Amino acid sequence: MAWSLVDNYEWENGYETRFGMTYIDFYNDPELTRVPKDSLTFLGEWAQANIQDF
Incomplete structure (x- = not known):
């Protein structure tokens, strides 16, 4: 579920915003x-x- 929530933010920004630790x-x-x-x-x-x- 946590990854699905983060995926929604990535899709909304067209994969321009980067998430993660590296x-x-x-x-x-x-x-x-x-x-x-x-x-x-x-x-x-x-x-x-x-x-x-x-």
Whole structure:
């Protein structure tokens, strides 16, 4: 369900708005290198501080 909600935003914007934790330059990088976004760093720090091991 969560992915379906995000998909609706992408379809509405014609896939111009990018979502996710990494950025890929589809136009200028033939290797399609994934570059971590700030949101990935934040989520990793938040998870380490708030999620306990099972």
